[in-house]
Amino acid sequence: MATLASLLPGLAVAYLLARREFRGRALLDGLVHLPLILPPVVTGYLLLLAFGRRGWFGAALAEIGIVFSFRWTGAALACAVMGFPLMVRAMRLSLEAVDRKLEQAAGTLGAPPAAVFLVVTLPLSLPGILAGAVLAFAKAMGEFGATITFVSNIPGETQTLPSAIYTLTQVPGGEAGALRLTLVSVALSMAALLASEWLARRARRRLGA
Amino acid sequence: MIEVAVRHARGAFALDAAFTAEGRVTALFGRSGSGKSTLVDVIAGLLRPDHGRVVVDGVTLLDTECGVRVPVHRRRIGYVFQEARLLPHLSVRQNLLFGRWFSRERSGGPSLEAVADLLGMAPLLDRRPAGLSGGERQRVAIGRALLARPRLLLMDEPLSALDEARKAEILPYVARLRDEARVPIVYVSHAVAEVARLADTVVVLDHGRVAACGPAAEVLRRGALFPGHETGALLHLRIAAHDEAFGLTHLDGPPGRLTVPRLGLPIGAGVRVRVRARDVLVAREAPRSLSARNVLFGTVTAVTPGDGPHARVEIACGDASLVAEVTRLAVHELALAPGLPVLAIVKSVAFDEETIGVVEI
Structure with missing residues (x-):
């Protein structure tokens, strides 16, 4: 959920950072990467300040029925924010790697800029975009600090895999459950990595490289 | 346009x-x-x-x-x-x-x-x-x-x-x-x-x-514009006949008849032939027993000495015009000057894929 929701904004930010020169580019770059460097707990606390029920935006959003705090949506938001820098990095690199000359050629054939992006730039950078999405997904799976600070650890609502494991290791007799979840976590991560590797290889083969 | x-x-x-x-x-x-x-x-x-x-x-x-x-x-x-x-x-x-x-x-x-x-x-x-x-x-x-x-x-x-x-x-x-x-x-x-x-x-x-x-x-044909010795005349000719026995093709056009290595084109086809200035010899009288197959009659229209030992001689042959690159010494000894009747001589083997191209006329 977090991965899907952040895909489009991620692409937009990656495109801006890869292709455009504008005022505040460095600032945007810094903001996007902040969650990567900040302690997750700090990020979670900032989210709480911003999107909590009495937060800067949270109050306004609650008016129109969107509530993040202590809901699964909040967990998703936290995961998205934490995964965002990884996603943007991968996408930006792959967008930068697309040969501008091919885009020019498409333009001379009558393709307007938006179409060039859709049928040339996007397909050519697909391996990187997928890699970015998988990285963000993996990050979301492992998200702990920001989530627990922002929306706590409510089973079935805001519990992520690591927080569930943590909970299980804190109660007597929870080792078996923790081990099960650990296996699930390893399996999911492995599957995600393999899937991204396979998709990237398939895309590369299509390009004949 | x-x-x-x-x-x-x-x-x-x-x-x-x-x-x-x-x-x-x-x-x-x-x-x-x-x-x-x-x-x-x-x-x-x-x-x-x-x-x-x-x-x-x-x-x-x-x-x-x-x-x-x-x-x-x-x-x-x-x-x-x-x-x-x-x-x-x-x-x-x-x-x-x-x-x-x-x-x-x-x-x-x-x-x-x-x-x-x-x-x-x-x-x-x-x-x-x-x-x-x-x-x-x-x-x-x-x-x-x-x-x-x-x-x-x-x-x-x-x-x-x-x-x-x-x-x-x-x-x-x-x-x-x-x-x-x-x-x-x-x-x-x-x-x-x-x-x-x-x-x-x-x-x-x-x-x-x-x-x-x-x-x-x-x-x-303007020498100074091109590097090396690549300048020359550009002629539009038609294939008149093939000589199967010797593997040659005869071309007819404004300057007269040219003989070139056999072309794989039908009789009547138009070709565009570049005669490089460096491939053209100039003679004042008809040489005897000459290996070169192309001897065209013409009149010198201009002589331009170059910087080095070379000079460019422009020769009108029928309605076409050729350019020859010769030494200044040759210009001097043959007394080449505008109005002088001369012969322009080109070896058939000077023509190759680089200088002959097909055109639709």
């Missing part, structure tokens, strides 16, 4: 060029760094010049004075780049039809089959660009540009990335394009051989300025 005027400065390089060209193939000739590519990028709309005006067949595509600037994708100017720039994620067929997806009128223009046939690409359609040879890629790039129904086709040194064998493979296709596709072409090159085989109009660029502009036959 193409009208181009551009003033553009980038760092130390300044381009200030203007030309008007009519005809099927206009060659932009010049050494690298002379501004050829910048000029075609301006025509295509890939580069916005400081000042400029581009008019193709009466349609103004760029006029910085009036603030007119048609974006690249609406100019309908085909561009064949040095490297083919095929889209690697699409098949050859999809690459060819790429321009069709975006063209507004559905009908008109050549069909995929016609273009594939013209460029000999029918067997390649379902392949991917990565699996093609350099020559095949360039043919696909040409076909792709043609199928987008351009009002003008720009070819920026389309052969320079290819080896000699591949060049020889593509050049006839470009000639067919000129004769059959009926799209005006601007052909950028620094190879005299290509220009001589293809162009009607030649624009010579030097350090960002137009050094010469005019009909190919006229511009190509």
Whole structure:
């Protein structure tokens, strides 16, 4: 959920950072990467300040029925924010790697800029975009600090895999459950990595490289 | 009819060029760094010049004075780049039809089959660009540009990335394009051989300025414009007869009869022959027992001494005119001067694939 929701904004930010020169580019770059460097707990606390029920935006959003705090949506938001820098990095690199000359050629054939992006730039950078999405997904799976600070650890609502494991290791007799979840976590991560590797290889083969 | 005027400065390089060209193939000739590519990028709309005006067949595509600037994708100017720039994620067929997806009128223009046939690409359609040879890629790039129904086709040194064998493979296709596709072409090159085989109009660029502009036959004979000893006369001749026994072909035309190595073309076909100045000998009287097969009667019209030991002698032969490069010593000893009747002698073996090209007359 977090991965899907952040895909489009991620692409937009990656495109801006890869292709455009504008005022505040460095600032945007810094903001996007902040969650990567900040302690997750700090990020979670900032989210709480911003999107909590009495937060800067949270109050306004609650008016129109969107509530993040202590809901699964909040967990998703936290995961998205934490995964965002990884996603943007991968996408930006792959967008930068697309040969501008091919885009020019498409333009001379009558393709307007938006179409060039859709049928040339996007397909050519697909391996990187997928890699970015998988990285963000993996990050979301492992998200702990920001989530627990922002929306706590409510089973079935805001519990992520690591927080569930943590909970299980804190109660007597929870080792078996923790081990099960650990296996699930390893399996999911492995599957995600393999899937991204396979998709990237398939895309590369299509390009004949 | 193409009208181009551009003033553009980038760092130390300044381009200030203007030309008007009519005809099927206009060659932009010049050494690298002379501004050829910048000029075609301006025509295509890939580069916005400081000042400029581009008019193709009466349609103004760029006029910085009036603030007119048609974006690249609406100019309908085909561009064949040095490297083919095929889209690697699409098949050859999809690459060819790429321009069709975006063209507004559905009908008109050549069909995929016609273009594939013209460029000999029918067997390649379902392949991917990565699996093609350099020559095949360039043919696909040409076909792709043609199928987008351009009002003008720009070819920026389309052969320079290819080896000699591949060049020889593509050049006839470009000639067919000129004769059959009926799209005006601007052909950028620094190879005299290509220009001589293809162009009607030649624009010579030097350090960002137009050094010469005019009909190919006229511009190509001007010595100072071209590097090395590549200048020469450009003749339009017809195949008169083949000599199977000796493997020769006789050509008839304005200067008289020329004998060249056997050409694989039917009698009556038009050919364009470049007679390099360095291949022409000048004699005052008919030599006897001569191996050279081409002896043309003519009259000296001009003698221009060069910087070094060379001199250029222009000779009118019938309605055509040849240029000979001889030593200044020879000019002195033979007393070559305008008005003098002479013989221009060319070895048949001086003609090769580089100097003879097919044309539709």
